[in-house]
């Protein structure tokens with residue numbers, strides 16, 4: 416008999432963009448309704464680089480989420496060429512920063528203040544290695560000579576591999592992996608190397624973005640690759656290997672900014688995140704592996720307690736709306752217009 420409900424220990428999302436202002440108000444509860452905690456990306460304009468900015472942003476997030484959700488945003492510091500190790504450590508020690516994020520300069524949305532050469536942040540990384548603070552990485556090189564489909568694999572060879580050799584104790588999460596090479600890299604690393612996998616990279620490959628017309632809502636960074644890479648990600652996600660855990664990279668952009676001659680990168684998956692993962696795990700015959708991936712391996716890596724509560728999904732064909740709106744803001748969610756098999760039961 417097919418299973419009609421699915422109850423999991425309450426999951427966490429280890430990579431989200433909650434944005435700010437009216438967009439924050441629109442999107443925050445989509446994350447909070449299903450996840451107990453979320454690692455919040457710092458790529459605002461201006462970026463979150465200080466303890467005070469992180470605290471103020473956390474307050475704005477808490478104000479945007481209904482208090483009875485019991486949602487905890489975990490904040491991150493945006494590394495720049497000039498950021499001070501002292502500020503990073505101070506934030507980590509008092510809980511304002513759970514981790515620090517490395518954006519190679521100009522690799523993705525709001526990364527203009529990112530790091531231009533990893534040598535510039537060497538003292539910060541050494542400090543992080545010493546205090547056990549996780550480094551979260553957008554793993555793509557930005558050199559114009561490197562094809563966009565190769566940028567993640569080249570980053571492993573030229574940046575991350577050498578860095579880890581140099582600082583073997585550094586705790587690293589390679590975010591939103593998209594390639595077989597990243598799966599192999601993470602598996603070959605020590606226990607201090609892990610990766611997040613998005614809901615969308617488990618489902619789309621580059622054909623979904625480009626065949627039969629250009630589909631801006633399937634465009635994100637790192638860009639979806641060939642099918643064989645998607646297959647490798649699916650295998651890693653359902654393998655039960657604790658190095659791979661849930662991070663949606665939900666990244667809302669207004670509809671007109673995506674449907675444009677130069678469309679923004681980012682997929683807004685929060686409204687359908689846990690349901691999308693459930694569908695993928697079920698297709699792989701691995702629903703029993705979802706709880707580890709969604710609710711256990713992330714906290715283990717971050718050295719945080721497991722959540723106490725649960726969520727329940729029911730098997731209920733549910734159509735995902737074409738847009739999610741508030742006032743003038745319209746955002747197209749992942750799976751827009753599709754019928755999903757699972758639906759989160761509101762607790």
Ligand SMILES: NC(=O)N[C@@H](CC(=O)O)C(=O)O
Pocket residue numbers: 432458523524525553634635636637664666667680681682
């Ligand atoms: N993933 C994306 O395509 N976009 C993210 C940035 C990021 O995570 O690289 C965003 O902030 O829009």
Ligand SMILES: [Zn+2]
Pocket residue numbers: 523553590591636637
């Ligand atoms: Zn990124």
Ligand SMILES: [Zn+2]
Pocket residue numbers: 430431432456664666
């Ligand atoms: Zn992201």
